[in-house]
Amino acid sequence: MQQDENLAAGSATPWDDNGQLEVLTFDVGDERLAVEAVSIREILDLLPETPVPGAPDLVASVVNFRGKIIPIADLRVAFGMPRNPAEEAHPDHRIVVIETEIDGEPLQIGLRSDKVHEVTILDRADSSEPPVLGMRWRREFVRELVRQPGSVIVIPNLPTIFTSLAEAA
Known part of the structure:
Protein backbone atom coordinates (compact mmCIF):
# COMPACT_ATOMS: atom_id res chain seq x y z
CA MET A 1 0.00 0.00 0.00
CA GLN A 2 1.36 3.43 -0.90
CA GLN A 3 1.95 6.01 1.81
CA ASP A 4 -0.84 8.29 0.48
CA GLU A 5 -3.31 5.39 0.59
CA ASN A 6 -2.27 4.68 4.18
CA LEU A 7 -2.92 8.28 5.16
CA ALA A 8 -6.29 8.27 3.43
CA ALA A 9 -7.25 5.07 5.18
CA GLY A 10 -6.80 6.87 8.51
CA SER A 11 -6.08 3.76 10.52
CA ALA A 12 -2.96 2.41 8.85
CA THR A 13 0.46 3.67 9.84
CA PRO A 14 2.16 5.34 6.84
CA TRP A 15 5.43 3.36 6.79
CA ASP A 16 7.64 4.27 3.84
CA ASP A 17 8.91 1.76 1.26
CA ASN A 18 11.88 0.96 3.54
CA GLY A 19 9.61 0.15 6.49
CA GLN A 20 10.50 3.34 8.33
CA LEU A 21 8.51 6.22 9.77
CA GLU A 22 9.83 9.61 10.85
CA VAL A 23 8.05 10.71 14.03
CA LEU A 24 8.13 13.25 16.83
CA THR A 25 8.12 11.54 20.23
CA PHE A 26 6.58 13.12 23.30
CA ASP A 27 5.20 12.13 26.70
CA VAL A 28 1.64 12.28 27.91
CA GLY A 29 1.57 11.11 31.50
CA ASP A 30 3.74 8.00 31.76
CA GLU A 31 3.29 7.08 28.10
CA ARG A 32 5.62 7.85 25.19
CA LEU A 33 3.64 8.73 22.08
CA ALA A 34 4.74 9.34 18.49
CA VAL A 35 3.11 11.40 15.74
CA GLU A 36 4.22 11.39 12.11
CA ALA A 37 6.70 14.23 11.61
CA VAL A 38 4.98 15.32 8.38
CA SER A 39 1.86 16.27 10.36
CA ILE A 40 3.73 18.55 12.82
CA ARG A 41 3.19 22.27 12.21
CA GLU A 42 4.58 23.89 15.38
CA ILE A 43 5.86 23.08 18.84
CA LEU A 44 4.74 25.82 21.21
CA ASP A 45 5.46 26.80 24.76
CA LEU A 46 2.26 26.77 26.79
CA LEU A 47 -0.12 29.60 25.92
CA PRO A 48 -3.08 30.94 27.86
CA GLU A 49 -6.03 28.67 27.13
CA THR A 50 -9.62 29.81 26.82
CA PRO A 51 -12.15 27.24 28.05
CA VAL A 52 -14.99 26.50 25.62
CA PRO A 53 -18.26 26.06 27.53
CA GLY A 54 -20.04 22.85 26.59
CA ALA A 55 -17.08 21.47 24.62
CA PRO A 56 -16.10 17.80 25.08
CA ASP A 57 -13.37 17.14 27.65
CA LEU A 58 -10.98 15.98 24.92
CA VAL A 59 -10.89 19.48 23.37
CA ALA A 60 -12.24 21.71 26.14
CA SER A 61 -10.16 24.80 25.33
CA VAL A 62 -8.56 26.83 22.55
CA VAL A 63 -5.51 29.06 22.19
CA LEU A 75 -5.02 12.86 24.91
CA ARG A 76 -5.26 11.82 28.57
CA VAL A 77 -9.04 11.94 28.06
CA ALA A 78 -8.97 9.65 25.00
CA PHE A 79 -6.69 7.16 26.75
CA GLY A 80 -8.49 7.28 30.10
CA MET A 81 -5.46 8.62 31.97
CA PRO A 82 -5.92 10.57 35.18
CA ARG A 83 -6.05 14.33 34.72
CA ASN A 84 -5.10 16.90 37.28
CA PRO A 85 -6.73 20.20 36.29
CA ALA A 86 -4.91 21.99 39.12
CA GLU A 87 -1.53 20.78 37.82
CA GLU A 88 0.81 23.68 37.40
CA ALA A 89 2.59 24.32 34.14
CA HIS A 90 6.05 22.80 34.02
CA PRO A 91 8.90 24.18 31.88
CA ASP A 92 8.89 20.92 29.85
CA HIS A 93 5.18 21.14 28.93
CA ARG A 94 4.53 21.99 25.28
CA ILE A 95 1.72 22.14 22.75
CA VAL A 96 2.42 20.06 19.64
CA VAL A 97 0.36 21.54 16.80
CA ILE A 98 -0.50 18.95 14.18
CA GLU A 99 -2.52 19.07 11.00
CA THR A 100 -4.91 16.21 10.40
CA GLU A 101 -7.97 15.62 8.28
CA ILE A 102 -11.43 15.30 9.78
CA ASP A 103 -14.30 14.54 7.39
CA GLY A 104 -12.13 15.60 4.45
CA GLU A 105 -11.26 18.97 6.00
CA PRO A 106 -7.72 19.86 7.11
CA LEU A 107 -7.67 20.90 10.75
CA GLN A 108 -4.91 22.12 13.05
CA ILE A 109 -5.13 20.79 16.59
CA GLY A 110 -2.77 21.34 19.51
CA LEU A 111 -1.83 18.27 21.54
CA ARG A 112 -0.90 18.91 25.15
CA SER A 113 2.36 17.18 26.01
CA ASP A 114 4.30 16.80 29.23
CA LYS A 115 7.64 16.68 27.43
CA VAL A 116 8.70 16.70 23.78
CA HIS A 117 11.66 14.45 23.04
CA GLU A 118 12.92 14.23 19.48
CA VAL A 119 12.28 13.56 15.85
CA THR A 120 13.39 9.99 15.23
CA ILE A 121 12.98 7.11 12.80
CA LEU A 122 10.96 4.07 13.83
CA ASP A 123 11.28 0.70 12.09
CA ARG A 124 8.28 -1.35 11.08
CA ALA A 125 10.14 -4.50 12.18
CA ASP A 126 9.84 -3.25 15.79
CA SER A 127 6.10 -2.58 15.56
CA SER A 128 2.97 -4.57 16.14
CA GLU A 129 -0.76 -3.94 16.12
CA PRO A 130 -2.35 -3.39 19.51
CA PRO A 131 -3.35 -6.69 21.12
CA VAL A 132 -7.01 -7.66 21.36
CA LEU A 133 -6.63 -8.26 25.13
CA GLY A 134 -4.46 -6.61 27.70
CA MET A 135 -4.92 -3.02 26.52
CA ARG A 136 -6.04 -0.40 28.98
CA TRP A 137 -7.02 1.89 26.09
CA ARG A 138 -9.60 1.60 23.39
CA ARG A 139 -7.88 -0.54 20.78
CA GLU A 140 -9.12 1.55 17.85
CA PHE A 141 -7.35 4.61 19.33
CA VAL A 142 -3.93 2.94 18.85
CA ARG A 143 -2.48 2.45 15.36
CA GLU A 144 0.59 0.53 16.45
CA LEU A 145 2.94 -0.16 19.32
CA VAL A 146 6.67 0.13 18.61
CA ARG A 147 9.17 -1.68 20.81
CA GLN A 148 12.20 0.35 21.87
CA PRO A 149 14.95 -0.56 24.34
CA GLY A 150 13.27 -0.36 27.75
CA SER A 164 -15.20 9.70 17.26
CA LEU A 165 -15.33 13.08 19.01
CA ALA A 166 -17.01 14.70 15.99
CA GLU A 167 -19.54 11.85 15.74
CA ALA A 168 -20.37 12.11 19.46
CA ALA A 169 -21.18 15.82 19.08
Missing part, protein backbone atom coordinates in the same frame (compact mmCIF):
# COMPACT_ATOMS: atom_id res chain seq x y z
CA ASN A 64 -4.93 32.08 20.02
CA PHE A 65 -1.65 31.63 18.15
CA ARG A 66 -0.65 34.24 15.59
CA GLY A 67 -4.28 35.24 15.16
CA LYS A 68 -5.43 31.66 14.57
CA ILE A 69 -7.71 29.83 17.01
CA ILE A 70 -6.37 26.32 17.66
CA PRO A 71 -8.34 23.72 19.67
CA ILE A 72 -6.24 22.04 22.36
CA ALA A 73 -6.65 18.28 22.79
CA ASP A 74 -5.78 16.44 25.97
CA SER A 151 9.95 1.04 26.53
CA VAL A 152 7.10 0.93 24.05
CA ILE A 153 6.08 3.89 21.89
CA VAL A 154 2.37 4.29 21.17
CA ILE A 155 1.39 5.62 17.74
CA PRO A 156 -2.11 6.97 18.42
CA ASN A 157 -4.79 6.81 15.76
CA LEU A 158 -5.54 10.54 15.87
CA PRO A 159 -8.03 10.57 12.96
CA THR A 160 -10.13 7.91 14.73
CA ILE A 161 -9.88 9.72 18.09
CA PHE A 162 -11.01 13.04 16.60
CA THR A 163 -13.61 11.49 14.29
Whole structure:
Protein backbone atom coordinates (compact mmCIF):
# COMPACT_ATOMS: atom_id res chain seq x y z
CA MET A 1 0.00 0.00 0.00
CA GLN A 2 1.36 3.43 -0.90
CA GLN A 3 1.95 6.01 1.81
CA ASP A 4 -0.84 8.29 0.48
CA GLU A 5 -3.31 5.39 0.59
CA ASN A 6 -2.27 4.68 4.18
CA LEU A 7 -2.92 8.28 5.16
CA ALA A 8 -6.29 8.27 3.43
CA ALA A 9 -7.25 5.07 5.18
CA GLY A 10 -6.80 6.87 8.51
CA SER A 11 -6.08 3.76 10.52
CA ALA A 12 -2.96 2.41 8.85
CA THR A 13 0.46 3.67 9.84
CA PRO A 14 2.16 5.34 6.84
CA TRP A 15 5.43 3.36 6.79
CA ASP A 16 7.64 4.27 3.84
CA ASP A 17 8.91 1.76 1.26
CA ASN A 18 11.88 0.96 3.54
CA GLY A 19 9.61 0.15 6.49
CA GLN A 20 10.50 3.34 8.33
CA LEU A 21 8.51 6.22 9.77
CA GLU A 22 9.83 9.61 10.85
CA VAL A 23 8.05 10.71 14.03
CA LEU A 24 8.13 13.25 16.83
CA THR A 25 8.12 11.54 20.23
CA PHE A 26 6.58 13.12 23.30
CA ASP A 27 5.20 12.13 26.70
CA VAL A 28 1.64 12.28 27.91
CA GLY A 29 1.57 11.11 31.50
CA ASP A 30 3.74 8.00 31.76
CA GLU A 31 3.29 7.08 28.10
CA ARG A 32 5.62 7.85 25.19
CA LEU A 33 3.64 8.73 22.08
CA ALA A 34 4.74 9.34 18.49
CA VAL A 35 3.11 11.40 15.74
CA GLU A 36 4.22 11.39 12.11
CA ALA A 37 6.70 14.23 11.61
CA VAL A 38 4.98 15.32 8.38
CA SER A 39 1.86 16.27 10.36
CA ILE A 40 3.73 18.55 12.82
CA ARG A 41 3.19 22.27 12.21
CA GLU A 42 4.58 23.89 15.38
CA ILE A 43 5.86 23.08 18.84
CA LEU A 44 4.74 25.82 21.21
CA ASP A 45 5.46 26.80 24.76
CA LEU A 46 2.26 26.77 26.79
CA LEU A 47 -0.12 29.60 25.92
CA PRO A 48 -3.08 30.94 27.86
CA GLU A 49 -6.03 28.67 27.13
CA THR A 50 -9.62 29.81 26.82
CA PRO A 51 -12.15 27.24 28.05
CA VAL A 52 -14.99 26.50 25.62
CA PRO A 53 -18.26 26.06 27.53
CA GLY A 54 -20.04 22.85 26.59
CA ALA A 55 -17.08 21.47 24.62
CA PRO A 56 -16.10 17.80 25.08
CA ASP A 57 -13.37 17.14 27.65
CA LEU A 58 -10.98 15.98 24.92
CA VAL A 59 -10.89 19.48 23.37
CA ALA A 60 -12.24 21.71 26.14
CA SER A 61 -10.16 24.80 25.33
CA VAL A 62 -8.56 26.83 22.55
CA VAL A 63 -5.51 29.06 22.19
CA ASN A 64 -4.93 32.08 20.02
CA PHE A 65 -1.65 31.63 18.15
CA ARG A 66 -0.65 34.24 15.59
CA GLY A 67 -4.28 35.24 15.16
CA LYS A 68 -5.43 31.66 14.57
CA ILE A 69 -7.71 29.83 17.01
CA ILE A 70 -6.37 26.32 17.66
CA PRO A 71 -8.34 23.72 19.67
CA ILE A 72 -6.24 22.04 22.36
CA ALA A 73 -6.65 18.28 22.79
CA ASP A 74 -5.78 16.44 25.97
CA LEU A 75 -5.02 12.86 24.91
CA ARG A 76 -5.26 11.82 28.57
CA VAL A 77 -9.04 11.94 28.06
CA ALA A 78 -8.97 9.65 25.00
CA PHE A 79 -6.69 7.16 26.75
CA GLY A 80 -8.49 7.28 30.10
CA MET A 81 -5.46 8.62 31.97
CA PRO A 82 -5.92 10.57 35.18
CA ARG A 83 -6.05 14.33 34.72
CA ASN A 84 -5.10 16.90 37.28
CA PRO A 85 -6.73 20.20 36.29
CA ALA A 86 -4.91 21.99 39.12
CA GLU A 87 -1.53 20.78 37.82
CA GLU A 88 0.81 23.68 37.40
CA ALA A 89 2.59 24.32 34.14
CA HIS A 90 6.05 22.80 34.02
CA PRO A 91 8.90 24.18 31.88
CA ASP A 92 8.89 20.92 29.85
CA HIS A 93 5.18 21.14 28.93
CA ARG A 94 4.53 21.99 25.28
CA ILE A 95 1.72 22.14 22.75
CA VAL A 96 2.42 20.06 19.64
CA VAL A 97 0.36 21.54 16.80
CA ILE A 98 -0.50 18.95 14.18
CA GLU A 99 -2.52 19.07 11.00
CA THR A 100 -4.91 16.21 10.40
CA GLU A 101 -7.97 15.62 8.28
CA ILE A 102 -11.43 15.30 9.78
CA ASP A 103 -14.30 14.54 7.39
CA GLY A 104 -12.13 15.60 4.45
CA GLU A 105 -11.26 18.97 6.00
CA PRO A 106 -7.72 19.86 7.11
CA LEU A 107 -7.67 20.90 10.75
CA GLN A 108 -4.91 22.12 13.05
CA ILE A 109 -5.13 20.79 16.59
CA GLY A 110 -2.77 21.34 19.51
CA LEU A 111 -1.83 18.27 21.54
CA ARG A 112 -0.90 18.91 25.15
CA SER A 113 2.36 17.18 26.01
CA ASP A 114 4.30 16.80 29.23
CA LYS A 115 7.64 16.68 27.43
CA VAL A 116 8.70 16.70 23.78
CA HIS A 117 11.66 14.45 23.04
CA GLU A 118 12.92 14.23 19.48
CA VAL A 119 12.28 13.56 15.85
CA THR A 120 13.39 9.99 15.23
CA ILE A 121 12.98 7.11 12.80
CA LEU A 122 10.96 4.07 13.83
CA ASP A 123 11.28 0.70 12.09
CA ARG A 124 8.28 -1.35 11.08
CA ALA A 125 10.14 -4.50 12.18
CA ASP A 126 9.84 -3.25 15.79
CA SER A 127 6.10 -2.58 15.56
CA SER A 128 2.97 -4.57 16.14
CA GLU A 129 -0.76 -3.94 16.12
CA PRO A 130 -2.35 -3.39 19.51
CA PRO A 131 -3.35 -6.69 21.12
CA VAL A 132 -7.01 -7.66 21.36
CA LEU A 133 -6.63 -8.26 25.13
CA GLY A 134 -4.46 -6.61 27.70
CA MET A 135 -4.92 -3.02 26.52
CA ARG A 136 -6.04 -0.40 28.98
CA TRP A 137 -7.02 1.89 26.09
CA ARG A 138 -9.60 1.60 23.39
CA ARG A 139 -7.88 -0.54 20.78
CA GLU A 140 -9.12 1.55 17.85
CA PHE A 141 -7.35 4.61 19.33
CA VAL A 142 -3.93 2.94 18.85
CA ARG A 143 -2.48 2.45 15.36
CA GLU A 144 0.59 0.53 16.45
CA LEU A 145 2.94 -0.16 19.32
CA VAL A 146 6.67 0.13 18.61
CA ARG A 147 9.17 -1.68 20.81
CA GLN A 148 12.20 0.35 21.87
CA PRO A 149 14.95 -0.56 24.34
CA GLY A 150 13.27 -0.36 27.75
CA SER A 151 9.95 1.04 26.53
CA VAL A 152 7.10 0.93 24.05
CA ILE A 153 6.08 3.89 21.89
CA VAL A 154 2.37 4.29 21.17
CA ILE A 155 1.39 5.62 17.74
CA PRO A 156 -2.11 6.97 18.42
CA ASN A 157 -4.79 6.81 15.76
CA LEU A 158 -5.54 10.54 15.87
CA PRO A 159 -8.03 10.57 12.96
CA THR A 160 -10.13 7.91 14.73
CA ILE A 161 -9.88 9.72 18.09
CA PHE A 162 -11.01 13.04 16.60
CA THR A 163 -13.61 11.49 14.29
CA SER A 164 -15.20 9.70 17.26
CA LEU A 165 -15.33 13.08 19.01
CA ALA A 166 -17.01 14.70 15.99
CA GLU A 167 -19.54 11.85 15.74
CA ALA A 168 -20.37 12.11 19.46
CA ALA A 169 -21.18 15.82 19.08
